[in-house]
Amino acid sequence: MTLAYFYSxxxxxxxxxxxxxxxxxxxxxxxxxxxxxWTVIIFLILLFILKKFAWGPLLKSLxxxxxxxxxxxxxxxxxKQEAEKLLAEHRQMLSKADEEARRMLxxxxxxxxxxxxxxxxKTQDDAAKMIANAKAxxxxxxxxxxxxxxxxxxxxxxxAAGKIIEKNLDPSKQKDIIDSFINKMPQx
Amino acid sequence: xxxxxxxAPPADTVVNVPLKEEENWIMHHIADSKVISIPPFEIAGITxxxxxxxxxxxxxxxxxxxxxxFSLAAASNSRRKHPSGIGNFVEMMMVFVRDEVVIxxxxxxxxxxxxxxxxxxxxxxxVNLLGLVPGMSTGTSSISVTAGLAIITFIMTQVHGIKNNGxxxxxxxxxxHGVPVFVLPIMIIIEFLGLLTKPFAxxxxxxxxxxxxxxxxxxxxxxxxxxxxxxxxxSIAFSLFIYLLEILVSLLQAYIFTMLSALFIGMxxxxxx
Numbered sequence: 001m002t003l004a005y006f007y008s009x010x011x012x013x014x015x016x017x018x019x020x021x022x023x024x025x026x027x028x029x030x031x032x033x034x035x036x037x038w039t040v041i042i043f044l045i046l047l048f049i050l051k052k053f054a055w056g057p058l059l060k061s062l063x064x065x066x067x068x069x070x071x072x073x074x075x076x077x078x079x080k081q082e083a084e085k086l087l088a089e090h091r092q093m094l095s096k097a098d099e100e101a102r103r104m105l106x107x108x109x110x111x112x113x114x115x116x117x118x119x120x121x122k123t124q125d126d127a128a129k130m131i132a133n134a135k136a137x138x139x140x141x142x143x144x145x146x147x148x149x150x151x152x153x154x155x156x157x158x159x160a161a162g163k164i165i166e167k168n169l170d171p172s173k174q175k176d177i178i179d180s181f182i183n184k185m186p187q188x
Numbered sequence: 189x190x191x192x193x194x195x196a197p198p199a200d201t202v203v204n205v206p207l208k209e210e211e212n213w214i215m216h217h218i219a220d221s222k223v224i225s226i227p228p229f230e231i232a233g234i235t236x237x238x239x240x241x242x243x244x245x246x247x248x249x250x251x252x253x254x255x256x257x258f259s260l261a262a263a264s265n266s267r268r269k270h271p272s273g274i275g276n277f278v279e280m281m282m283v284f285v286r287d288e289v290v291i292x293x294x295x296x297x298x299x300x301x302x303x304x305x306x307x308x309x310x311x312x313x314x315v316n317l318l319g320l321v322p323g324m325s326t327g328t329s330s331i332s333v334t335a336g337l338a339i340i341t342f343i344m345t346q347v348h349g350i351k352n353n354g355x356x357x358x359x360x361x362x363x364x365h366g367v368p369v370f371v372l373p374i375m376i377i378i379e380f381l382g383l384l385t386k387p388f389a390x391x392x393x394x395x396x397x398x399x400x401x402x403x404x405x406x407x408x409x410x411x412x413x414x415x416x417x418x419x420x421x422x423s424i425a426f427s428l429f430i431y432l433l434e435i436l437v438s439l440l441q442a443y444i445f446t447m448l449s450a451l452f453i454g455m456x457x458x459x460x461x
Contacts, residue, residue, distance in 0.1 A: 039333045042247045053258075
């Protein structure tokens with residue numbers, strides 16, 4: 001019972017600008033100009049004070065920090081790119097150097113091989129030449145020896161014939177003659 | 189108490205008990221009461237009573253707390269390179285208002301209005317929250333206070349709309365393009381009413397939201413005296429629930445009021461949207 005009355009009274013009070021008698025009432029929905037003006041004044045003063053002492057510095061520090069973070073991030077990004085570029089460059093250089101070294105090594109190997117082959121060929125050549133020379137020399141010597149031997153034998157035969165003719169000799173004498181002949185022969 | 193005198197409700201709802209003024213205690217708790225009286229004066233037929241009342245004290249208190257809190261935050265933030273403590277918290281809220289409320293509603297041009305929206309947001313928030321402190325009253329549960337705030341938004345909207353589009357351009361821009369001539373008279377009336385309903389809606393929304401929770405809490409507590417002590421657990425549990433809900437509502441209403449204000453001002457500045 002009381003509850004029904006209670007709520008109806010509240011709603012009644014809440015929604016009525018004016019009482020049924022027409023007299024103006026202060027209810028929840030009636031605007032009081034005084035309070036309204038106070039609100040506006042307080043808000044404006046607050047806005048002024050806070051703008052000067054709070055929002056200004058706060059926004060400044062906020063913006064500064066955001067700017068510095070943005071700058072830092074951008075700088076970090078730039079540095080990272082730079083580092084990556086450098087790294088790539090280094091890698092390229094390294095691979096180039098590697099390749100160069102490999103190439104030089106191969107070149108050197110080639111050169112050495114060639115040199116060795118040249119040397120070998122030259123040595124073989126030389127040896128062959130020397131052998132040929134020696135052979136030719138020997139041949140020449142042989143021919144000359146044969147010639148001189150032939151001459152010698154001819155003259156010896158002639159001499160021996162002369163001696164045989166000169167005296168008829170016994171075998172001991174013959175031996176003597178040969179010995180003496182041999183002794184008369186040049187030593188070499 | 190003296191300002192709330194009701195004539196008795198219709199007889200069919202009133203059973204037995206005649207209404208005594210003292211029984212209308214909910215209204216007493218919600219309504220304003222004078223602290224320091226200043227004699228009212230009259231301008232253009234409106235009686236203006238600048239007496240300091242409970243609600244004005246609450247507004248002043250909220251303002252004072254704001255000045256202290258934000259000055260401390262500013263000092264804390266300019267001292268350090270990285271924010272911490274109160275400066276960090278305030279900055280988080282500021283970034284929220286800037287990035288979630290003002291910039292989406294107004295575009296990048298909203299940055300120069302930031303101090304206004306910060307003040308609006310935190311003022312409403314602090315007044316709302318102050319009303320949840322036992323023994324205090326909620327400034328924003330008075331329609332005069334919310335009307336004051338709505339009028340500030342209204343004036344900001346008109347001033348910046350006119351400033352950016354020119355006086356004629358602004359009022360011309362209110363009417364959408366390509367409207368047939370015969371609809372124009374109606375459109376002009378509708379758009380003009382629209383100008384006024386926007387702040388009116390702002391005012392009523394904040395007022396109603398902040399008042400409703402309090403009325404419900406008072407009513408729930410009132411049940412104890414209406415029905416007897418056995419409802420105490422229920423009353424307390426429900427009151428606590430509503431109370432927690434009101435913390436959410438305080439934040440939400442500050443956010444909505446600020447966002448709609450930003451939207452209205454943004455729309456007045458960029459009328460083509």
